[in-house]
Amino acid sequence: MKDHRSNAGELQHGRNVRRGHHRRKVRYLIVGGGEVTEKQYFLHLRKLFDVAIDYRWDHCDPSKLASLAVECKKNAAKDAGVDGYRAVWVVVDVDEYTASQLRLAQKTCQKAGMKLIISNPCFEVWLxxxxxxxxxxxxxxxxxxELAKTLGITAGRNNKSIREDSIEGKLEAxxxxxxxxxxxQKAHWRQELADCHEQDFAPWTDMVDIINMIERG
Known part of the structure; x- marks a missing residue:
């Protein structure tokens, strides 16, 4: 008579083996100030690269976003049930913010092992x-x-939604x-983030840094 306990053990062992070979997705955290456009873009990247991207947003200045990212990173580190984040990025526009707010955000990010991703004047530069x-x-x-709208990249309410078909397959470009x-020359002013020199590094985007790291895996 066959030992069912042994058979059950084999089945359990088989399940464990299959789980062990299941690839766990690399996790990234992005904290940004965009409720619609940026969120939609990073969801697009999540599908494109098959990675786990957690997106958190708040309508506050860059320095407060950086502080929020620090808290999210700490909370994730305390959760023993999930993998830690491979990288944490704080994504902001120059837009209406001051250089001092951006400098404080950059300092907070550097201290916490995160990176500040700036688009100047706005995220649509990257689009x-x-x-x-x-x-x-x-x-x-x-x-x-307005240029993003004219090119057919954005649509919907206040032209905040991305037409994903318009950017599909154009990441290298x-x-x-x-x-x-x-x-x-712009890179100098981007790093300095000196008062009254915001327009000296426009148009600009750090988004390439995010793409390069995700591609490296």
Whole structure:
């Protein structure tokens, strides 16, 4: 007579083996100030790269977003039931914020082992780069947002929703275009974040850093 306990043990062992071979997705945390556009874009990346991206948002200044990210990172580290984050990014626009707010956010990120991702003047610079080089003349939020709308990238209420079909398969083009307008001279002002020099590094986006790290895995 067959020992059912042995058979049950074999089945249990088999389940454990299968679980052991199941690939766990790499986890990233992104904390941003965009409730619609940025969230939709990072959900797009989650599907594109098959990774776990947790997106948290709040309508507050960059320094407070950085503090929120620190808390989220600490809470995740306390949870023994999940893997830790491979990287944590705080995604902000220059937009209406001051250089001092951005500097404080950058300092908080550096201290906590996170990275501040800036788009200047707004996140739509990165979206435009998927279709064409964001023009050097576009240093204000309204004109960049209007260009994104004209190119058919954004639609819906206040043109905040992304038409994903418009950017599909164009990630490499976006990276190339971003690197073209992210000049060495602008990089100086991006790192300094000096008062009254915000327009000296527009248009600009750090989004390439996120894409490169996710691609490396």
């Amino acid at each position: 435009v780069d998927h279709i064409r080089l964001c023009p050097e003349s576009h240093k204000g939020t309204k004109e960049v947002e 976006a990276k190339a275009n971003a690197l073209r307008h992210n000049s060495e």
